[in-house]
């Protein structure tokens with residue numbers, strides 16, 4: 188029986204040290220916008236004070252993907268507001284595929300569709316741009332590198348460095364560690380980057396961010412963060428099916444009133460269509476499979492009519508934080524700041540976070556610049572970031588939807604009622620602050636659910652796929668281009684596998700097999716186990732969506748970065 192060995196920091200290793208002014212962990216829209224704004228501020232300062240000492244040489248961005256943008260997956264529709272502030276006139280050179288010129292919202296039943304007579308204001312997208320976040324971030328990353336800031340690709344932030352209650356930098360991942368967590372002949376220890384300011388821009392459910400939130404109890408007094416997982420396919424379709432700039436949202440089928448979620452279809456250029464389904468990670472039935480949900484969705488006659496005869500060219504999945512304003516932790520402390528999805532700056536009503544991630548990056552850059560000038564990166568200076576967020580349009584936008592997702596905790600119809608009420612009361616609804624429960628608390632045990640799945644039956648278990656319109660998980664996964672060094676310890680850390688084998692196999696039937704969109708988790712036959720099954724892992728399949736870290740009902744899974752460079756290859760996503 189293969190023993191599972193998990194990635195844990197190697198002890199008693201001499202690690203190279205590097206001094207840094209600012210280290211930004213994560214080169215997505217938030218991290219790249221932060222780096223670019225910081226560079227602009229330094230340039231402006233030098234123009235006014237030619238003999239100033241500030242330099243860009245010691246500003247680093249760490250990105251775990253082999254190339255910038257390769258782990259970036261989004262819808263994506265870009266609200267250009269923050270980009271216009273960061274780089275006025277950016278439209279002339281950025282990779283924008285189409286501008287939204289028509290939008291529609293449908294409620295689907297199993298075979299019917301009802302178009303909402305008017306598009307609800309939050310889903311009006313005229314003027315927003317259809318982009319590939321992968322291409323967009325690559326372009327933004329190029330701009331950052333042109334300024335002289337170093338982007339280390341293939342390097343993950345694997346641990347935070349502390350001095351008492353201060354964050355004093357980041358340790359990068361050890362390279363060349365074998366399956367038994369032992370150094371190989373090509374072993375290279377991670378660097379200790381000692382930074383005056385450490386900025387966490389890791390995106391959804393950041394692994395260092397999670398550690399920081401736990402260490403300093405930053406989530407106390409906040410609503411628990413809640414999440415959805417978006418499963419996406421990129422299609423090339425026969426011409427005339429979805430126009431460039433056409434935007435379609437759907438609610439309803441295949442979900443029932445017990446699950447939260449919906450789909451998007453965005454028309455890009457060259458007959459490329461981005462489509463995907465976001466399923467709230469607060470569904471009750473542990474057998475539900477979000478990749479299956481997308482396959483069901485595509486079989487709806489309306490959706491099938493758009494895709495039939497086309498070809499699926501790319502697949503991926505990623506979680507997104509839904510919790511809104513009340514779930515955002517304090518975003519600055521001694522030596523650190525948190526940006527973008529890592530903080531939870533996402534408007535779940537609009538399915539948009541890119542513009543907020545960028546804006547948060549800009550505000551953090553202004554704060555970091557101040558800190559460098561004053562040589563003070565304590566809370567007294569970095570706390571300005573919190574104040575800047577609170578007085579910016581980030582708060583204006585998120586405050587209006589502060590209770591949106593919580594309104595759906597009791598199901599779809601209650602959600603519509605609350606959303607309607609909130610629309611007329613500036614986001615308040617019945618209470619100023621609606622409470623929330625962590626999504627995994629909604630998961631029910633098999634003994635509480637109908638054995639045949641009842642109304643949810645069609646969403647449960649693995650999708651079979653016909654190889655044309657629908658796909659099983661492994662076929663889809665193949666289209667994510669995922670690759671990892673195989674000889675390394677598992678970066679999915681299960682803190683107690685006895686719980687998987689002795690309790691979960693019976694109580695929930697192994698929901699990880701279902702919620703993981705990449706077939707990483709398997710319950711394999713093992714007669715020596717009480718329920719005849721044992722947990723087994725294929726970490727090399729992981730697309731870094733973080734769903735397991737979020738949705739596991741016992742909360743015993745921790746995602747940590749694998750050896751830098753490994754992961755999906757989200758070209759065009």
Ligand SMILES: Cc1cc2nc3c(=O)[nH]c(=O)nc-3n(C[C@H](O)[C@H](O)[C@H](O)COP(=O)(O)OP(=O)(O)OC[C@H]3O[C@@H](n4cnc5c(N)ncnc54)[C@H](O)[C@@H]3O)c2cc1C
Nearest residue numbers: 213215216217251261262263264344390417527528540541
């Ligand atoms: C399915 C889906 C559809 C969406 N649709 C839209 C849309 O249409 N419009 C919109 O505006 N928003 C949309 N969003 C939200 C939007 O994509 C996010 O809000 C946005 O990408 C957040 O940017 P970020 O920089 O905070 O994080 P990310 O884009 O996630 O970038 C984080 C980066 O950090 C890297 N990283 C993470 N951890 C580490 C580490 N420890 N060390 C080194 N590197 C690390 C990652 O590899 C990644 O490159 C969607 C999200 C999803 C999942």
Ligand code: SF4
Nearest residue numbers: 703729730732733735
């Ligand atoms: S193992 Fe976890 S993070 Fe990786 S693809 Fe599966 S659910 Fe996502």
